Amino acid sequence: MDSRTKNRLSDDVIAALVAEHFDGARVTALTELDGGMFNAIYRIACTAFARDIVLKVGVGPGVPLLTYERDIMRAEVACYRLLHERTDVPAPTVLAYDFGRTLIDADCFFMTALDGEPLSKAKSRMSPENLTQVKRRLAQYLARMHTVTNDYYGYPTDDPSRRYATWRDAFLGMFDRLLADAREHRVRLPYHDIARVLERHAGLLDGVAHPALVDFDCHDGNVFVRRNATGWRIEGILDFERMFWGDPLADLPPTFVFRKDIRDEPDFLAAFLDAGGRQVFTRDDDRRFQLYRLYLAVIMAAETFRYGRLYGAAQRAWAVMQVRSCLRRIEA
Structure with a gap:
């Protein structure tokens, strides 16, 4: 690319x-x-x-x-x-x-270096049972990442003004700067609708207990797997440059970029909840999932200025479609 x-x-x-x-x-x-x-x-x-x-x-x-x-x-x-x-x-x-x-x-x-290959390439050659095992193990690894905590929310920074005491303030600040970037690069988005949804549903962010390490880029291309005598296993996870300190649920949309509902990955979700000491994925959890999916979609729209014209236009169109989907699901 x-x-x-x-x-x-x-x-x-x-x-x-x-x-x-x-x-x-x-x-x-x-x-x-x-x-x-x-x-x-x-x-x-x-x-x-x-x-x-x-x-x-x-x-x-x-x-x-x-x-x-x-x-x-x-x-x-x-x-x-x-x-x-x-x-x-x-x-x-x-x-x-x-x-x-x-x-x-x-x-x-x-x-x-890792010697295996990305899950995105290998999964078509896995048995359904082996793929389920890999997804459950990935969920457990994400949950273990989330045990690493910090004393502030937001992106890693030495700037005291961007070290937030609450996840609500951090996420809204992160989103404000992202929307400013999108405007600067003249990305056509429903800015008014996004602002309204963030204002109406910001209270959902108040229940986050501590700033956990969030990878926010753990898609199949960044998960390397290797085959052994018993099947495929995860060799390593890489590319943590987009990490921040926040809500563990924020790791779910990037892990399944093309999923509008994380409940469509029941094996992964069950393992993720169990590793975090929970059993139920609530309606409020789903709305938080959609807020983080919305943030990811805006990133994917805003970053297209640096790609070639055709690829950039295609990703931007797809991302804007996801933005509108998230807004509908949050408000439903």
């Missing part, structure tokens, strides 16, 4: 980065990975490691971004560290990072 945000590097620059961070190591093989839609990503074999590593390169200077996307690579690196320190969720290990921008004009980091 091509995007204006991808900051591609030459082979020589990548070789210099590897040598700088791994004691003069030499690159022996190099491939750009094309699955992502935001960062340039490279799979590398080098003399410093017996297994391949991955280089992820941040956005270069002067490229327009949505407000929440600024410095998100730093949040991702911190998230990997938290997951390894506080959970058993399988994820790559960060090997080195450079936020000083001394060799290149962007943040970057190296991590261990």
